[in-house]
Amino acid sequence: MSKYLDLSIRELHELLVSGKIKPKDLVLEAFDKLENSDLNAFITVCKDEALKRAEELENADKSSMLYGIPIAIKDNINTKGIRTTCASHMLENFVPFEDAFVIDKVNEAGMIIVGKTNMDEFAMGSTSQTSYFGAPKNPWDKTRIAGGSSGGSASVVAGLLAPIALGSDTGGSIRQPASYCGIVGMKPTYGRISRRGLIAFGSSLDQIGPMTKNVYDNALVLNSLVGYDEFDLTSSNREAEDFTRLIGEDIKGMKIAVPNYFISDIVDSEIKENVLSVCELLKENGATVDFIDIKHLEHAVTLYQIIAMGEASSNLARFDGVRFGYSADSNSVDELYAKTRAEGFGSEVKRRIMVGSYLLSGDNAKEYYTKALQVRNSMKESFDEAFKKYDLIIGPTTTTVAYHLGEGMDDVRKTFLDDVLVIPVNMAGLPGLNIPIGFNHEHMPIGLHIIGNRFEEAKMYKLGSFIEKELNLDLKVKEENHE
Amino acid sequence: MEKLSKEEVLHVARLARIAVSEDEIEKYQISLKQLLDDVEKIKDINDISEDVLVTPAFEGCKLRSDDEVDTTDFSKFKSNIPHSVGDFIEVPVMINE
Amino acid sequence: MSNYKKTVGIEVHCELKTKTKMFSNTLNNYGAKENSQVNTIDLAYPGSLPLVNKGAINLALKAALILNCKINKLVCFDRKNYFYPDLPKGYQITQARHPIGVDGYVMINVGGIDKKVRIHDIHIEEDTAKSIHQTDKSYLDFNRSGVPLIEIVTEADMHTEEEAMAYLTKLRELFVYADISDCKMEEGSMRCDVNVSISKDDTLGVRTETKNIGSISSVGKAITAESIRQEEILENGGVIVEETRRFDEKDCKTILMRVKETGNDYRYFPEPNIPEFEITDDEINSVKSEIPKLPDELRSEYRTLGVNENNIKTLISNRELCSFFEKVKEFDPIITSNLITGDILSYLNKNNLSLKDIKLNEDNLKELVKKIKNSEISSKQVKTLLPILMEKGGNVEDIMKEHGMVQISDDSALQTIVDKVISTNPESVNDYKNGKDRALKYLMGQIMKESRGQANPVTVNKLLIETLNK
Structure with a gap:
């Protein structure tokens, strides 16, 4: 049973700062759970390193909101001295000697790395079943996929093995597994987070992002990951900002658009209904919702x-x-x-x-x-046009809920179609956020995709947080008792 | 079901420098064909821009000064190198081009 | 002899003289211990990303300006994909779509005739690793991996070996003078690939490419050898195949390396890790202002100053001497050039030294030139003094004093010597009076000898004539 790991980061922070718990307590709980977990969410765990770090942190400065919080890292992000496999036989024994830029940020913020998460091999896939180490499972139904490629990271957070995981997203690989597992996943604007140390899949599409249980946590983690990196030429040189700053603001007057293609027949009807009812909720609270067309979706x-x-x-x-x-x-x-x-x-x-x-x-x-x-440019221009009129674009994150492990494995095209709604965001370099908005009749999570204009993550968190509060879903997976 | 020819499979495998066994060739004849049929759709797309979008990074490119130096001690690389002799990396003899 | 016309196009790769590499921040350091100038970028480690060296961009821009190219202000890079162990990323970052310079030219002079060799383009790329081959293994050293290169591609504008060699000599001269590249073919910092075809008429024949030729003179030999080979094939009814060959220096012939793969298999596409950027007019002007005087300008300037052709040739071919000459020439270019290309250069050559190794400097050389010009030092004294200046340095006046090289300009002291020489050489005096000019020279020589070379020759000459005509 969870003692602490089902709490929000804010709650954990209070416990840590007041001295009621120590970082070590969180690490021990995380390892107690992950060592007994059958989710296959990790490729490598680093207990010794994590415990050592937890002890070191005991006397460190506690002001960071993320001080002492355990985090799991997708296994395509380089970690010094910890093998980084990309879930591939090719890198099964590869040990980087330099940390990725984001790992420096994770360490600076006082987080504790507990392990490297399972994923599709080289992030290629939408189910994490291409992993050399076997597929991670969906905590809501262990016969189902966790999604991909950041399936292990989604599984870790939904399974309450760690409060935070980092994923990477080339064509939906953070948002789609977040949707399948009922968690919050952000793919920030291209250039927001340095890609140095992220093992490249599609360089002009790849972006690292945080995966968390709730919107506020997510914004907090993003705060710690961003920053200019002179060693990534695509890294943005913008000033730091607080991504939580708009959370809690009234959404009255917000202009929301829903692309018609996102609610077309390709989307499962239960998911469509959930998304449309969120639209109603937004209208009831003073936002406008228009249905528009974006080119080439x-x-x-x-x-x-x-x-x-x-x-x-x-x-x-x-x-x-x-x-x-x-x-x-x-x-x-x-x-x-x-x-x-x-x-x-x-x-x-x-x-x-x-x-x-x-x-x-x-x-x-x-x-x-x-x-x-050229088509990509045209699509990007069409998004640019839309954002002249609208604050945010929303739609479903996926066309279906998480399906069963092994399903559709004989169709090499299926894995691409799973990401049809989330890919455009990578093409245009926009930020995209998944938040859970309900469950289908099998009690599998349904996700809402919020798309913002470039560098407008704060606005997305504002809307996401509002919806999260209004819906007030019970997103806690029923835990098995391992004792 | 439509298939690629064996030669076509061998050609792309050669481009990618990936060895393929006889069994695999048969599978690739079908699966590669499916993907290649998919991408064929690009040819029918109209209403596109003249310009290409290579990367959605729009803040230009900050160049590095020629004076900044950062070298890594070669010993750090060694444990990951499959075959090395002294400080050289060893490979089967290259046909000297 | 042959009624075939040769057509030659040349691709030259030059390593840029930067401190660090093109896309990484390790040192561009020729001759260092193997794999000592590397980091994760040079070894294409997973997660590594390219950086762009501004110094290299500026040198490439300078080269494009010198070659009279149109500048592509929008700079972007492409990946050229191919597999080879010396290419760590499996692709080379290069400029395929927009080379930094296009449509330029270089003027060459062969047999007194000026000719324009058009430059198709000049683009920036990165060098590969160095490999050493043994029987069944090869060994890789990544120090060279990522060193900045420019590739200069000509149009097929050359038709003789001499033109090709003149072009390469000119290119090297320009790049060395503008501090763009060392252009040392023996160290590989300049490499040439030569495209040769032959034809009996104005249509172009099928061309072959001969790669990595070791010296400029070998380029001439390779063109001869390859055109003879092609001619033999055609004369025997054969056809030339588009292929890549290499030049064997020993046997003086070209050898097949590989038949060109059909079509383009380099799978070029835009490099997504480097956003495109603009070179501003200010940057172009600032690079322009850094271009020093180039050999053609120097040559014509030296001619105007009266420096002889041999000295000009020697100076231009030795950039270090030439820039030294530039700094000291003002007082008397002719005397200065004679000293530099004569005694000074032979001293350097004999002792295998360069200017920076010796004590001679701008100040004392200028002082010496002044003394020579004012006849305050004899040529014999110069011969003694120069080695001292080069070995020990110091100022000319002091050394002359120290070694008793004082000039006797005092009329009365010289008159004594003149009188003495006249009285001991009555025959010569007679000869002089009978109109034999040679006698005067002889007497002058005797006087100089008597003064141990210390007499001021101008004064002596004046006194001698006056005395003889009395």
Whole structure:
């Protein structure tokens, strides 16, 4: 049973600052739970390091809101001295000697890393079933997927194994598992958080973000992760801001848009109903809700396939058995490459690299890749237009609730279609937030997707927090007693 | 079901430097074809901009001064290197191009 | 001999003379211990991202300006994807869409005729790692990985070996003078690939590319060898295949490396990790203002100053000497150039030294030139004094005093010597009076000898003539 880990960060902070509990108490509870968990949410746990850190923190400055709070890190983010596998045989034994930028931030804020979370191999997938280490499970129903690619992170937070997890999102990989697991997940504006130390999948799409139980916690964590990094040329140079600052403000007068495509027939009717009832709630509270069209939303999957697979085919070329990672026995360079990559990568990754390589070869680069970048620009411009008139755009995060493990594994396209509603945000570099808004008839969580204009995360948290308070859902998974 | 030819599969596998077994070729003939059919849709999209969007980072590019230096001791890399001799990284002999 | 016309285009890679690398912040340090100048970016570690070196951008911009290129102010990069162990990321970051400079030219002079070699483009990229090969293993050193390169691509504008060599010599001269690159072919900081085709008429033949030729003179030899090879094939009814070859210095022939892969398999696409950026007019002007006087301008200036062609050639070919000359030439360019390209250069060569190793400096060389010009020192004294200046330094006046090289300008002291020489050489005096000019020179020599080289020759000459005509 949870003693502390079901509490909010604010509640934990009060307990820690008052001295009623020590960081070590939280760490011990986290390990007690995760060691007995059958969610398969972690690839690597680091108990010794976490306990040592908890002790070190006892006499440290406690002013940070995140002081002493355990956090789980997606296993594609480099952690010094802790192996970072990307859920791949290729990096099964890879140990970085430098922390990612966000890990420095996590440490500066006084958080305690408890382990590295399971995910789709190299973040390629929507179910976390492509993991070399087996799929993590959905705490709401362990026969179901946690979503992906940040499935382990979502599972950790929903399963109350740690109050915070970091995920990464290339085409929905934070928001979609957050939706499936009934938690809050933010993919910030592209450039908000440095990507240095995040093992690249699609460089122009990737973004790290926080996954938490509630909106306020999420904003607090985001506060600690942002900041300019001169070693990531796409990192934003903006001044620091407090993302919690608008939380609690009245939503009266807010202008909300819902793209028609987001409530079209591709979306499960129960989910659609939930989203539309949220729209009613917003109107009742003085916001306006309009239904609009955004260009090319229906082409999101095609764009994603071309851009993400193209970039990935190039980003993953460095895994060649020469400088790090898995290396197959071989007598020639050609054999070294072909065997290392055949044996080191799983089938989803290989398929994407092959298709990506094909899309960039010869004249294809122009026909597919350049064209996709033009469509991408057009989509971005259409979003820009919408944000001239509206504060926020909302819709469902996913077209269905979390489905059963193993389902649809024979269709290589399904995994892309799962992310149809969340991909456009990555294409345009916008921030996107998932918040839980209800359950379907099987009591599986349903998520709302809130899209903001670039760098307007604070506004999204304001709306998200308002809805969260109004709905006042019971989002606690019934815990099993391990005693 | 439509398939890629065996040669087409071998061609993309070669581009990607990934060895494929006979069994795998058969699977890829179908699965790669499905994905390639998907991306084919890009050709039918109209009403697009002239300009490309390469990355949604719009704050320009801060260049680094030539005077900033940060070197890493090679010993730190060593435990991750599959094959090394002294401070050299070893690979099967490269056909000298 | 042959009725085929050769057509040559050249691609040159030059390593830029920066302190650090192109996309990482490790040192660009030739000759360092293997893998001692690396970090996670150079080894393409997972999670590493490129940085952009402003110094390298400026040097490339300078090169583009010198080659009279149109500048693409919008700077962006692309990935060129291919697999090779010396390419850690599996792609090279380069400029495929918008090279920093396009449509430039270089003027060359072959056999007294000026000719324009057009530059197609100049673009920025990064170098690969160095590899050492043994029988069954290769060994990689990533110090060179990421060193900034510029690639300069000409149009197929050259038709003879001489033109190709003149182009390369000119390019090297320009880059060395503008401090863009060392252009040391022996160290690989300048590398040439040569495209050669032959044809009997104005249509272009199928071209081959010969890679990585070791010296400018070898480029000439490689073009000869490759055009002869192509001619033999055509004369025997064969066809030329588009292929990549290398030049074998020993056998003086080109050898097949690989047949060109059909089409473009480099899978170019825009580098998403580097947002595009603009070079401003101010930045261009500031780089322009840093361009020093270049060899062509120096040559014509030196000609105007009366420096002889040999000295000009020697000065221009040695950049260090030339910039020293620039600093000291004002007082008398001719005397100065003679000293620098004569005694000074041979001293340096003999002792394997460069100017920075010796004590001669701007001040004492200028002082010396002044003394020579005013005939306050004899050429014999110069021969003694220069090595001392170079080895020990100091000022000319002091050294002359120290070594008893005082000039006798005092009329009465010199008159005594003149009188003595005249009285001991009556035959020469007679010869002089009979109109033999040679006699005067002989007497002058005797007087200088008598004064141990210390007599002021101008005064002596005046006194001697006066005395003889009395």
